[in-house]
Amino acid sequence: MLLPSHLSANIDRGFSVNLIRKNSPHVLPLDTPQASINAYLGHYLMELSIGTPPFPIYAIADTGSDLTWTQCVPCNNCYKQRNPLFNPHKSSSYTNISCQSDLCHKIDTGVCSPQNLCNYTYAYASAAITQGVLAQETITLTSTTGKPVSLKGIVFGCGHNDTGGFNDHEMGIIGLGGGSVSFISQIGSSLGGKRFSQCLVPFHTDPSVSSKMSFGKGSEVLGEGVVSTPLVAKQDKTPYFVTLLGISVGNNYLHFNGSSNIVAKGNMFLDSGTPPTILPTQLYDQVVAQVKSQVALKPVTDDPSLGPQLCYRTKTNLDGPLLTAHFEGANVTLKPIQTFISPKDGVFCLGFTNTSSDGGVYGNFAQSNYLIGFDLERQVVSFQPTDCTKHK
Template identity: 30%
Template sequence: MAMLSVFFSLLFILFFSYQPLIKLCVSGGKLVQDTQFQHVHSLDSLLPMPTCQSTTRPGIGRKYGAALIPSRGPCSPFPWGRDLSRGHSIGKSLAGTNPQKKPTRGGRGGSQVPIMRDGYQYLVQVRIGNPPHPLTLIMDTGSGITWTQCIPCPHDVLCQYYNQTNPFFKTTGSSTFSFKPNLHPYNIKYFDGSQSRGPMAQDTLIIGSPQAYHIPNFTFGCGQYSEGYFGTADGIFGLGAEGENAFLSQTSSTLGQTLCFCIPPTSSSIGHLFLGDDARTNCQTEGSSSTLLINDKKYIVNLYGITVGSQTINIANLDPSYPNQTLIDSGTAITRLPRLVYQKLRSAFREYMSKYPVIASSHDDDIMDTCYNLKDYTTVALPKIVLHFDRANVTLDPAGVVSLESKSRICLAFAENKFPDHEFNIMGSVQMRKLNVLFDVNARKVRFGRGSCG
């Protein structure tokens, strides 16, 4: 009897000591296994749906905030973006983003130019002028200038090469428009080689619908020559930090240099963007904040390590010369890391994924080099990945670990940083999926939390 009692006592201890390691929960109607070092997800739950799924947050894009829309997939406002097949891999859309190659001019049709620089961009619909002229702009936290192509254009031969979804903004058609001759023309170049230039101008800007944010006398760039990986977007909505003509600087008295966004997990769902008090009220964040460094109008945080499953990579231990400074850039899709850091992360990821069939890159200059064919599987066990920033540990959502647009191609969504003369790591938009990312520029803080988008 005593032996039986000891047996059941040991069984009781083993059972309850094991419980913290494995937990079963329901996520979106899918049974998900959550362990200490990995999560097992239904592949269908990670794939985009064939139709656009409206946001679960009431009022987004109607009473407050603005919708954050994927540039491709069923939610895209671009006809070619909606027509892209569900099985088209992000790897193919990234073909041509090799920094050694010269970018082509923006144009219609995803087959002729790389789609939106890195393939996954997020769009904000705004209106400018009086009467309001609709524009669909790429949200970019890596740059400060907002610009769109304007007409009349003194260099018609150059302007005609830029094809966008909406008509060019006609400066003579707005009663509140004026050029800013006292300001130097803008000339901005992006990491991928894309560029835009033209004079500075001023007009009324409305963000969200019907008038979530109404900004009179907003200074922006009137593009007269633009080329690169913009797809058919109407320009860039620059949300970079500081600078005289940066959006947050212009609206500091009303919006307090605070913004928060949540990037959706797939191309069939919509995220959101909040500004000012709306950001503090509607974006839930967790834990400590990380110190926000402002460098050349860019949001920078210090990244000290990465945990993949049970393995932690200490960046300084690999090479003290490697940068800790990491640019948070919604305009870049895939996170870029120093060579040895990426190789360590990739090696650890491959160990956890060793039971799955490996496939080769589909293109010579695919930046994602660790891919698998899971067409015969219904679930996938992904290692948990945690980014260790200064005073903030950020656990990525499974949608932020891999790129998955079909079961036959699932790739680790990280890459080696091969941009020439680039002194930062880059945290891209894929890794920000389903995270609330809140910037408080005045306090020099950035906070992360579980997002409710998608």
């Protein structure tokens, strides 16, 4: 069930926002809502405004979670934030959600406070956690024509106790997953459909360079070079599950399950909030072995700060090899800018890691420099190679 959200104008039009890191020649119809998005320390910060009058926030764009939240006054047990905190008392459109409301139970941890407010606790795989009060607010985006697009009654978390590995630029998280309380689910009916697209600039792009995230009608990824793979529905509605058949390193194809020809549907999910791509150990080990065999440089073995990851000493990124992610129906080619990341000067490391799990995560390093469309109406994800530093 979609949560109530209403456009004050331009019903059934899309919109977009800045993603802090940006770029690509994709022409959108007029009045598609957008947000700016840019890269900072491995995450992507999305810019939007909350409340009346609009208060700008810069929060992590996260396709792997549903709850949208920002740090709010008072915030005694919160991580340090360089920008002012959102003060709900200064917004005329802020409304607390009571614990009797159905909205309180949109997330499993909604509980009643002594003041009859809907308290929440929301935890992440990274061990970060936010606790606070569920409320409704007006969120404002900007259309492609520069007009404000106001979305009323958006359920969000006013965080009063937020801990974890957040840096002082991050003012919260925008939950872009597929669950009922996610930003996408709440705004879809107002914007002509549950769909959005993103173009993430590569890691270490200057934070002043931003791209756009687009929402609703007009955000479809179409045109030359587009490949698409089906979304796989599972009991957990939040992650965007897809099927990875295998990975090629150069011309060497590595099957997801090694010798087995059977691949479980939905064995990977795309997560803009996780930097590295995470593979089951057996496949990860094969990828590392193939990369080693195709790179003439000697791997770094004498720097404990790098841990077990595959790294090379080089002043500039490697020339190759090309990697190809073979999704069901879609081959996505990855260049070194998407697969080798520089954690320190003069060193580039493979932006992959391993897990004992049977499934994996397609992280934001690999998603960069692709215009990626998530169409929840058609249940597909589409990829188009794009210079995201030029995507406006």
